[in-house]
Amino acid sequence: MASRGRAKLYCFFVITVRGNYRVSLANLQEALSERVRVAAQEAFGVAPEKLASEIPPKTEMGDLAFPVAFELAKLIKQTTGEKRPPRAIAEQLKTALETVPQVARVEVAGAGYLNIYFDRASVLAALAASEEAGTASLSSEPDARPKRMVEHTSINPNKASHIGHVRNAVLGDTFVRILRAAGEQVEIQNYIDNTGVQVADVVVGFMHLEHLTLEDIRALDRSLPADKPFDYYCWDLYTRVGLFYRNDDPNGEMNPERLKLRVETLHALEEGTGEIAELAEYVATRNVECILDTMERLGIRYDVLPRESEILHLHFWDKAFERMKAKGVIHFQDAGRNKGCWVMPFETHTGTDEHEADKIIVRSNGTVTYTGKDIAYQLWKLGLLGLDFNYRLFRSYPDQHTTWMTTVEPQADDGSQAARPHFGGGAVVYNVIDTRQSYPQEIVRRGVALLAPEVGEEASVHLAYEMVALSPAACDELGIQLTDEDRARPYIEMSGRKGLGVKADDLINRLEMNALKEVETRHPEVSAEERALTAHQIAVGALRYFLLKFTRNTVIAFDFKEALSFEGETGPYCQYAAVRANSIFRKLDEAARASAAEFIGAQDKAEVTGVLAGEGGDEVWSLAVLSGRLDEAVAQSAAQAEPALLAKYTFNLARAFNLFYHRHRIIAEENAARRAVLVTVADIARRQLTRALATLGIEVPERM
RNA sequence: GCGCCUGUAGCUCAGUGGAUAGAGCGCCUGUCUCCGGAACAGGAGGUCGCAAGUUCGAUCCUUGCCAGGCGCACCA
Structure with a gap:
């Protein structure tokens, strides 16, 4: 399913590579x-x-x-x-x-x-020359190619993010970096479902379990410690609400009386006005802020945060609904099981007694399902709806990057509005969503294609990936009790409702602490700030690489030992190779570099040829050609929408460099031609490795 | 019941219609006159779930079977 449209994509990237200077x-x-x-x-x-x-x-x-x-x-x-x-x-x-x-x-x-x-x-010589030119002219060319949209993260704004959410965000963010490295123009969206059941449940918790007003919640929020902020508080509260609905028995039946609170709240959220909605707005916005803080730690940012409330209140759905009715994409059922609903026929799924073939878009009570809203949103992304959001500046960063949030208020625009980019209207949309949502995603894609045959199904790509589950060992470490039945399983699914999972910030903190310990023993001479920065970079490298080395359709059974490792096939291993390479160039004098450039660029290639054909020449050469294949790895990774390919390439490049580094003394090499080759190859390798890592969202520390 | 995904070394995972199926971890043995050992080399370890078919050639494509996972809500 996720492979739809790949053939076409491939063509794009051939052009990309060809058009690349x-x-x-x-x-x-x-x-x-x-x-x-x-x-x-x-x-x-x-x-x-x-x-x-x-x-x-x-x-x-x-x-x-x-x-x-x-x-x-x-x-x-x-x-x-x-x-x-x-x-x-x-x-x-x-x-x-x-x-x-x-x-x-x-x-x-x-x-x-x-x-x-x-x-x-x-x-x-060509590789060395392109290295020089490449860095200077990179991204300097204005690009007329159509915009691509990538939606990722899209965490329900009702609790802290966990490792499963991080897989989504890292996958999406890395895919964006890969597309950009391949020369594409990309817009990043993070959808905020601020009117859904999950937010409603936390609101129920604040109002009916804790009996707090909006003012109380604000005061509570201010009083929370920095290491257990608002989203952590909501994480626990959400679990308690889940128990509350089940009369405090985790395996019990749902209590219909108590569930009425959820429905009441949900209606208030959809309505969008009144005290409950105001309270929900605060809760959701604060959670978005916390989640964005967490993602910022991993180097992940967004261009725009479209909210479900605006899809509803700016009548995106109404317009899409009219179009669907007019085009006959959905039908009203006046009899049968789905009496009173608007449904979209879905013939590839055969109906049974238990499972209906058709997908309900509008419920019999007149409310729209998530799938319906998503079709409207998808149409907007593709510039096919004929409506737009209003926007307000949500965050701005020191490097001028801005993140915008949708709003109903047209006058929310302030002076900085002039700098606002135009959002929406992409040619291809990638939705980074869990593979378990393949079925609703397919309905969205088909619905959009039926409404807009000119763009077809190819314009919507479901970038599906498998979940992150917990290994039995990880459960033990978290103090989670397992039944014998669960223990026999290869992995245990996380559950937000049960509060069962590894919170993203907890894991990042642990990685940073472990990295800091290593840095402190190795570099007691550097300042505390620099050690902390290095530890942070290593932690991010470890986490991002860990989540990227698995292909998308592999379930990650999260294991602390593996995730916390800095050795073997890990991010820090790759960073380490680049750090070592850089340390060579810190110590190499100008004369040696100039002499190397002269040898490699010379008309007469006899000496260089001799070195590369001689003792150990194959090994040196293979590092050079592998370095030269980065663009290919990026193009392939983009065409297949598979960041793991680039991760593997990066690791192999690091491995090749480490071998090269181990075998050859570069600075001390006395033969000038030989040294020129070694210096040049080391230089190409370190730049390509750095570039590959940057595309994975991993920085190279000064030292580590 | 129907649909999708997965099955490769002890474990966790890559891989391709073609040359000797790879990596990391774990285990064993080595490597430091060094630009950083978060490293490097070597070894042991494989009927690529089973069976048939297509092909000059199948771990890869097709079909069947076995095993596991996910989905098939008036949740998202």
């Missing part, structure tokens, strides 16, 4: 692919539509391989009936590639692989 191996690779296609067409009259290329498993087998001969053999047989051995076909194509200046030689290997060996010295 930065020289990278991707360009060379593409040029070679084209060459092979043309050669095949000339020699055999046929060519595969899309030419696959791969990276050989070992450096000795070359830098790029085309398994094209196998496919050509098939095509030739199909068109002419002639049988040709793949190896012979490969031999014929070989000559066409040998004339490319950056290709040193071509070999036919195995059953018919075409293995390309780059001219190491000239490719290294």
Whole structure:
């Protein structure tokens, strides 16, 4: 389901890479692919539509391989009936590639692989040169490409965020960074469901369990300690409300009398006026602030916070409803189980006695479901609704970034309004939402496509990911009692209602404390502020990498030992490689750097070629080419909407650098040509590693 | 019942219609005349859930079966 529209996306990114002024191996690779296609067409009259290329498993087998001969053999047989051995076909194509200046030689290997060996010295010079140019001109070009929208985080504003929410936010934020690195224009939205059941429940808690007025709540909020702020308080209160509805028995039945309070409150929230609504507004807004504070710790920010209350009060839903009725997308049921409801038919799900096939959009009491509101919101995101929100400045950051929140008040605009970006109207919308919501997301996508066939289903992408659950060991550590049945399971689902989960700030605090301990023993000489900053950067690196190394469709069974680790395949491992690389350049004198540049850029490449062909040359070279594949990794990660690909690439680059670092003494190298190569490769690697980490939202500390 | 996802080393996970299926952790053995050991190297460890099919070639595609997870609300 999440794969919908991927084929199209891929095309975008090919263009992206091609249109990129930065020289990278991707360009060379593409040029070679084209060459092979043309050669095949000339020699055999046929060519595969899309030419696959791969990276050989070992450096000795070359830098790029085309398994094209196998496919050509098939095509030739199909068109002419002639049988040709793949190896012979490969031999014929070989000559066409040998004339490319950056290709040193071509070999036919195995059953018919075409293995390309780059001219190491000239490719290294190109990589070094593009490094210089790349950093200067990055993001300086105005971009006319259509805007992409990414919605992520979207936590119910009724409690503190937990590790599952953080997976969503980190995934979404990283995907945004990846799109931007690929040259896309992106708008970040964080949807605030401020009129839903979850907020209503906490309001019930404040009003009916604690008997507090809005003024009381404000006073309470002010009195809370910094390490247990408002969202923590709500976390516990929310759990208590859950128990209250069940007459204080966690496994008990819901008490219908007590549930009336929820319904009452919910109606008041939807109405949007009166004391209850005012109280809810305070609760929701304070929770949004707390959640944004937590996300800020992880380097995650938003452009706009659209609220459900505005979807309702600015009549987004009414307009969408009219359109759906007019287009016949939904039907009124005057009989049967769904009597009195407006439903959207859904024929791919077959109905049974227990499960209805159609999806209810408007309930028999006239209220709209979440799915209905989401269709209206999605239409707005795509610029198809013909209505807009009003906005107020919610937060501004020292670096000029601003975050806006929707509001009903048109006059909320103040002097700074001039600087407000235009929101909405994207060409493609990515919704980062838990895989469990695949079904409602599918309805939204289809509803939108039916209303706007011109954009179709491809404009809506559900960026689905699996949940974060708790490992049995983590439950033990949290003091959660498990039944024998639960203990036998691979993981235990978290539950906001039961207050069962690892709070984001608690985990970040623990990571920072652990990192600080390490930094203190290693660097007692630096200031306390710098140690704290470093510890923070390490903590963020550890957490973000931990959440990104799993592919989206893998359930993360959260384990403290794994999440708190700084060794092996972790963020800090990658950061450490970059820190080591930087320390080389801190100690390297100007003369050595100038001399390196001169050697690498020289017309006569004989000496550099000699070094790269000599002892240990393969290893040095493989670090250089791997560094040169960052753009490819980013493009692939964007096309597949899979940040884990970039995480793996980054780790492999760090690993390759650590090996290189271990094997070669760079500053002390006495042979000038050799030192020039080592310095240049180390420089390319550290910059690419830093760039890769930045795309994952991970900073490189000064020292660690 | 129907739909979607998953099954790969002791554990946690990558991976691809093609070259010897990889990494981290754990275990064992090594590496420091060093720009930082949060590191590096080596070793042990695999019927890629089972079975059939398609293919020159399947861990990958198809089908069936087994096992696990998620969903199929007038919740979101």
